[in-house]
Structure formats: C-alpha cells, structure tokens
Amino acid sequence: MERGTHSNNHPVVCLLSTHPLLLEEFTRKLSRAHFTAKPFRLRQVFFEDVNRLAIPAASVYVVDGHDPFAATLVGALVNRFPNSRVIVLTEKITDSNAFPLLELGAKGLLDYSEASQHLPEAVKTVMEGGYWVERRLLSRFMDSIVHGSRRRLAKARPHRLSPRERQVLECLLENLSNKEIAKRLNISERTAKFHVSNLLAKFDVRRRVDLVMLQLHGQKS
Incomplete structure (x- = not known):
C-alpha cells in the first residue's frame, strides 16, 4: 500500500x-x-x-x-x-x-x-x-490490440532478421540479459545491446517484455 x-x-x-x-x-x-x-x-x-x-x-x-x-x-x-x-x-x-x-x-x-x-x-x-x-467497447479495444500484434509480426517475419538477430531473439525468449547474451554468443555486451535495439525497432515495440509477448502470441496463433 x-x-x-x-x-x-x-x-x-x-x-x-x-x-x-x-x-x-x-x-x-x-x-x-x-x-x-x-x-x-x-x-x-x-x-x-x-x-x-x-x-x-x-x-x-x-x-x-x-x-x-x-x-x-x-x-x-x-x-x-x-x-x-x-x-x-x-x-x-x-x-x-x-x-x-x-x-x-x-x-x-x-x-x-x-x-x-x-x-x-x-x-x-x-x-x-x-x-x-462498456463491454463491447472493451472487446473492440482488445481486438485492435490483437490485430496490431499481427501487423507487427507480419512486418518483421523471421526471414527479415539476420542470422545473428535470430540468435539474439532466441536468447531474449530465454530471458537472458545483454551480458548473458554476449557471453553465450561470444560477442561484446555493446554488440548484444545493439542487436536487441534493432529487434525492438523491427518489431515496433519499446520493451523486451513486449517483444517476448509478441513472439509467444505468434507461436500460438
């Protein structure tokens, strides 16, 4: 409280x-x-x-x-x-x-x-x-969120990602930090941060958690 x-x-x-x-x-x-x-x-x-x-x-x-x-x-x-x-x-x-x-x-x-x-x-x-x-308004709002997620997924399909970006994306789905991503992929932490920023931009989201949720939604749909 x-x-x-x-x-x-x-x-x-x-x-x-x-x-x-x-x-x-x-x-x-x-x-x-x-x-x-x-x-x-x-x-x-x-x-x-x-x-x-x-x-x-x-x-x-x-x-x-x-x-x-x-x-x-x-x-x-x-x-x-x-x-x-x-x-x-x-x-x-x-x-x-x-x-x-x-x-x-x-x-x-x-x-x-x-x-x-x-x-x-x-x-x-x-x-x-x-x-x-109002229930119907809330339902329309939720539909707009789902459709927006689908548009973002279509905008950044895996084939538009570089091999390294796909590797970084997999690390994000495992909830790894930039430091942990750098260690796993044998790259600098600065480079890991660069790839994460590019992924957020390509999927048109601001936060890592939004990107993870977007990917999980895409896997279920």
Missing part, C-alpha cells in the same frame, strides 16, 4: 479537473460513499509541466477528460503512481477517444451522466483490479 493512499481507513480518491463545480459535485458524491475525496483544481498548463504538479497520492485518480492535456495527464499519473488506478470522465465515449486512454493505462471510462450515478461503484471496481468500461 502506498503512503497516503488511505486516510482513516478510507481509500483516497483524487479528482482532477479545471471545473470547480464538477470537483464539488463528485467530491460530495464520493465522500457520501465513504471515500476520502481530494479535489485537485487544474490550471491551464503545458504538457511538459504535468510531471511537476503537486498531485497527492491516491488509490484512484479521476480525470476530467474534457480538460486540455487529459491524455497527457493520464499517462503521467500511470507513470508516477503505478500502483494506483485511473478513471476518465468525458462527455461522450467513442472508440477514437477511448482506445488511446486505455492504451495509456486508464481502467475506467464513464460519461458524465453515468458518473453521476455510478462513480463510487466504478472506483470500487477498479480498486479491486477490474475495468469499468
């Missing part, structure tokens, strides 16, 4: 918006549901200032998606508070605005009308590890 995420045994929920009336309404609603609600009034900030905002620690962050830089704020919250959950409120939920937020790590999406009735339930659901997202 992160320090500051509970107050008097009540989970802390931080609400972030530029609109004082919205903050007041949902603070009152969450307090009645026995959450410790902490409203945080946002100003008109440039995205590079987001990481310097004095946002309090909380179990759940509720972001007003109508505000400028809401998506940037969601990404910053997920990075700064990895054990917390993020919910986004917006006027209308569509695939085009929902998918990027889900990719950033949002666990709940509610329009304002639904939030007025069900925000405490949504907070409880995401705290327990679930999603509060």
Whole structure:
C-alpha cells in the first residue's frame, strides 16, 4: 500500500479537473460513499509541466477528460503512481477517444451522466483490479490490440532478421540479459545491446517484455 493512499481507513480518491463545480459535485458524491475525496483544481498548463504538479497520492485518480492535456495527464499519473488506478470522465465515449486512454493505462471510462450515478461503484471496481468500461467497447479495444500484434509480426517475419538477430531473439525468449547474451554468443555486451535495439525497432515495440509477448502470441496463433 502506498503512503497516503488511505486516510482513516478510507481509500483516497483524487479528482482532477479545471471545473470547480464538477470537483464539488463528485467530491460530495464520493465522500457520501465513504471515500476520502481530494479535489485537485487544474490550471491551464503545458504538457511538459504535468510531471511537476503537486498531485497527492491516491488509490484512484479521476480525470476530467474534457480538460486540455487529459491524455497527457493520464499517462503521467500511470507513470508516477503505478500502483494506483485511473478513471476518465468525458462527455461522450467513442472508440477514437477511448482506445488511446486505455492504451495509456486508464481502467475506467464513464460519461458524465453515468458518473453521476455510478462513480463510487466504478472506483470500487477498479480498486479491486477490474475495468469499468462498456463491454463491447472493451472487446473492440482488445481486438485492435490483437490485430496490431499481427501487423507487427507480419512486418518483421523471421526471414527479415539476420542470422545473428535470430540468435539474439532466441536468447531474449530465454530471458537472458545483454551480458548473458554476449557471453553465450561470444560477442561484446555493446554488440548484444545493439542487436536487441534493432529487434525492438523491427518489431515496433519499446520493451523486451513486449517483444517476448509478441513472439509467444505468434507461436500460438
């Protein structure tokens, strides 16, 4: 449990918006549901200032998606508070605005009308590890992730890899570090790192774990 995420045994929920009336309404609603609600009034900030905002620690962050830089704020919250959950409120939920937020790590999406009735339930659901997202929308999002994985696999088929890259890929699938790869293949650690970077670029992923998951998915499909 992160320090500051509970107050008097009540989970802390931080609400972030530029609109004082919205903050007041949902603070009152969450307090009645026995959450410790902490409203945080946002100003008109440039995205590079987001990481310097004095946002309090909380179990759940509720972001007003109508505000400028809401998506940037969601990404910053997920990075700064990895054990917390993020919910986004917006006027209308569509695939085009929902998918990027889900990719950033949002666990709940509610329009304002639904939030007025069900925000405490949504907070409880995401705290327990679930999603509060309309089922069909979540299904379409998962389909888009699978199709994206297939496109990346097609883009970097094994025949496009050099023999050395295939060897390094096999090492990655065994969860070897750069140092261990270098030792096994009798190359320098710097060269091993170079090949790993090339593989990540060819498969259009950022992390080793994403590459491994992509390969495992490809082997099953």
